[in-house]
Amino acid sequence: MKPRASKEKIVLAAERLFNDNGVHSTGIDRIIKESGVAKKTFYHHFPSKNDLIAEYFRRKDLRWFERLEKFAAKGKTPQEKTLFLFDALKEWFQEPDFQGCPFIRGLSEFNKEGADPKIRQCLDEHFSRTTHLVEALLKEGCPKEYKKIVPQILSLICGATVLAHATGDVRLAKINKKVALELLEKHTRK
Amino acid sequence: MKPRASKEKIVLAAERLFNDNGVHSTGIDRIIKESGVAKKTFYHHFPSKNDLIAEYFRRKDLRWFERLEKFAAKGKTPQEKTLFLFDALKEWFQEPDFQGCPFIRGLSEFNKEGADPKIRQCLDEHFSRTTHLVEALLKEGCPKEYKKIVPQILSLICGATVLAHATGDVRLAKINKKVALELLEKHTRK
DNA sequence: TTAAAAGTAGACAGAACTGTCTCCTTTTGC
DNA sequence: GCAAAAGGAGACAGTTCTGTCTACTTTTAA
Numbered sequence: 475m476k477p478r479a480s481k482e483k484i485v486l487a488a489e490r491l492f493n494d495n496g497v498h499s500t501g502i503d504r505i506i507k508e509s510g511v512a513k514k515t516f517y518h519h520f521p522s523k524n525d526l527i528a529e530y531f532r533r534k535d536l537r538w539f540e541r542l543e544k545f546a547a548k549g550k551t552p553q554e555k556t557l558f559l560f561d562a563l564k565e566w567f568q569e570p571d572f573q574g575c576p577f578i579r580g581l582s583e584f585n586k587e588g589a590d591p592k593i594r595q596c597l598d599e600h601f602s603r604t605t606h607l608v609e610a611l612l613k614e615g616c617p618k619e620y621k622k623i624v625p626q627i628l629s630l631i632c633g634a635t636v637l638a639h640a641t642g643d644v645r646l647a648k649i650n651k652k653v654a655l656e657l658l659e660k661h662t663r664k
Numbered sequence: 665m666k667p668r669a670s671k672e673k674i675v676l677a678a679e680r681l682f683n684d685n686g687v688h689s690t691g692i693d694r695i696i697k698e699s700g701v702a703k704k705t706f707y708h709h710f711p712s713k714n715d716l717i718a719e720y721f722r723r724k725d726l727r728w729f730e731r732l733e734k735f736a737a738k739g740k741t742p743q744e745k746t747l748f749l750f751d752a753l754k755e756w757f758q759e760p761d762f763q764g765c766p767f768i769r770g771l772s773e774f775n776k777e778g779a780d781p782k783i784r785q786c787l788d789e790h791f792s793r794t795t796h797l798v799e800a801l802l803k804e805g806c807p808k809e810y811k812k813i814v815p816q817i818l819s820l821i822c823g824a825t826v827l828a829h830a831t832g833d834v835r836l837a838k839i840n841k842k843v844a845l846e847l848l849e850k851h852t853r854k
Numbered sequence: 855t856t857a858a859a860a861g862t863a864g865a866c867a868g869a870a871c872t873g874t875c876t877c878c879t880t881t882t883g884c
Numbered sequence: 885g886c887a888a889a890a891g892g893a894g895a896c897a898g899t900t901c902t903g904t905c906t907a908c909t910t911t912t913a914a
Contacts, residue, residue, distance in 0.1 A: 478882095480891070495776050498688050501871055512892040514875085519890095523872070578826055579772035581764060585829075586685050601830045625827065625839050632830075633823030636768055637815065639775075640791045640822075649815050656850070657843065670861070691901060702862045704905085713902070 481519045483509040488530055493573050497527055498583050524590040531596035534576045535603070541566065542607060552615030553658045556608070556627060560651035563631065567638045567647055574639030577601065578632070604628070619661045630654050671709045673699040678720055683763050687717055688773050714780040721786035724766045725793070731756065732797060742805030743848045746798070746817060750841035753821065757828045757837055764829030767791065768822070794818070809851045820844050 487509035491500040502523055506516050520526040545562035549555035566572060573579075577600045584593045608627050612620035630653055634646040677699035681690040692713055696706050710716040735752035739745035756762060763769075767790045774783045798817050802810035820843055824836040 478890090495778075496688075496773055498686075499773070499776075502873080503871075513873085513894075515891050517873070521873095573775070574771060578768070578830070581826075581830055582769035582772040583686055583689070585763070586689075588685075597830075605831075622839075625833070625836060626843050629823030629827055629836065629840055629843075630819060631823070632826045633819030633821070636771075636822045636826055637819055640768070640771055640787075641795075643815070646815060646819065649812075650819055653816050653819075653843075653847065656846075660846070668860090692903080693901075703864075703903085705861055707903070708860070711903095 480509075480511045480515050484511060484516060484519060484526070485529060485533065488526055489533070490571075492527075492530055493571060493576070496583070497530075497580070524593060528590075528592045528596055531576065531580065531593065531600070535596065535600045538600070539603070539607070542604075546611070552611045553662060556611045556615065556658065557651055557654060559608075559627075559631065560634070560647050560654060563634055563638075563650075564644065564647035567635075567644045572639070575632075575635045578636065604631075615658070616661050623657060623661055626657055627654055670699075670701050670705050674701060674706060674709060674716070675719060675723065678716055679723070680761075682717075682720055683761060683766070686773070687720075687770070714783060718780075718782045718786055721766065721770065721783065721790070725786065725790045728790070729793070729797070732794075736801070742801045743852060746801045746805065746848065747841055747845060749798075749817075749821065750824070750837050750844060753824055753828075753840075754834065754837035757825075757834045762829070765822075765825045768826065794821075805848070806851050813847060813851055816847055817844055 484505065488500070488505050491505060491508065502513075502516065505526070506513055509516075520529070541562050542559055545558040545565075546555040548561075549558045577597055580593070580597050584590070584597060605624065605628060608631075609620065609624050612623050612627065616623065630650040634650040638644060638646045674695065678690070678695050681695060681698065692703075692706065695716070696703050699706075710719070731752050732749055735748040735755075736745040738751075739748045767787055770783070770787050774780070774787060795814065795818060798821075799810065799814050802813050802817065806813065820840040824840040828834060828836045
């Protein structure tokens with residue numbers, strides 16, 4: 475086996491297990507067994523489980539923004555770009571292993587006294603970066619009122635994600651896209 | 665100590681610890697220590713930890729609907745009742761120990777293969793009962809279009825809750841109440 | 855009053871978890 | 885080619901977790 479492939483195999487196994495069973499419920503031994511590496515190899519790449527968890531969140535964050543930007547690029551105006559974010563959600567919700575947002579799930583497990591600071595930082599940065607992305611789009615699209623609309627759009631994104639996870643209803647993406655459209659039309663017409 | 669008080673003390677300690685540290689992260693020993701009962705007493709009332717967890721969710725569910733109904737009762741029309749739900753959220757978000765929705769958090773920990781069925785049932789019932797409450801209000805308020813609006817209102821409730829937890833911004837309740845008002849006005853005028 | 859129910863205190867078993875360590879082999883990079 | 889880095893296999897320590905059990909005391913209710 476290629477030495478450099480070990481780290482990747484660990485992260486891929488962790489990604490699947492964390493997604494299916496939750497982060498806390500997934501033991502190191504299980505990750506090691508399923509990735510097929512030796513325990514020493516694991517601890518060579520990740521000094522502790524928390525380092526793997528942080529890496530997991532960094533990767534999820536990266537892919538989240540790749541997806542959002544891929545869809546936003548389909549729109550011509552900032553308003554269109556914003557609306558295409560909901561198509562990104564639709565694509566996400568339809569994935570067979572969709573288990574809700576890793577960061578919202580992460581809040582449950584790591585947003586507490588005593589949790590590893592580098593993990594909490596991953597969560598904080600993810601939420602603030604998502605906010606900034608929407609903020610940047612709306613600042614361009616409706617510069618006078620973007621401060622009002624940003625939390626509304628973020629609520630629609632969050633709400634769709636949680637409800638799609640709780641109920642399995644993929645249509646939430648489309649439903650909230652329409653609400654977003656109405657909000658944007660209303661605040662752009664003025 | 666009064667014998668009948670033991671069960672209550674256990675549940676109260678569990679409620680605080682589950683809220684502060686998460687359900688999985690809270691060990692039986694900690695709950696026993698903080699509630700001040702003997703281990704045998706604990707297992708007398710709850711055959712297993714999962715039974716305590718189910719009881720925890722049943723109580724949270726009960727209080728959630730008590731609160732929603734208390735606020736809904738302040739409105740005269742179904743539309744007003746629906747809008748008052750967001751004032752219930754505001755009250756909730758302002759509590760010093762607000763740590764997000766226990767059921768959304770529970771999804772992260774228990775919505776997986778192998779989780780205790782009675783716990784998953786608590787979660788499922790909570791989401792469907794909340795849906796039915798909103799559905800009942802809107803069915804009365806705008807009978808022709810309630811099917812469209814229910815998921816929108818639920819999204820606004822969910823989104824506000826998650827974002828208030830993630831960012832600490834209590835204003836989400838008020839912001840989304842306004843969006844809900846616009847949605848209801850639009851669909852009632854027709 | 856008295857038997858049953860509920861409680862206290864805490865040892866203990868058995869499993870699971872994180873992280874360390876040893877011994878040895880393979881791969882990489884200069 | 886060869887030293888250093890990376891990897892394999894797995895024993896082991898130390899902790900924590902759930903759940904059981906013994907021995908004894910207090911409260912409740914008929």
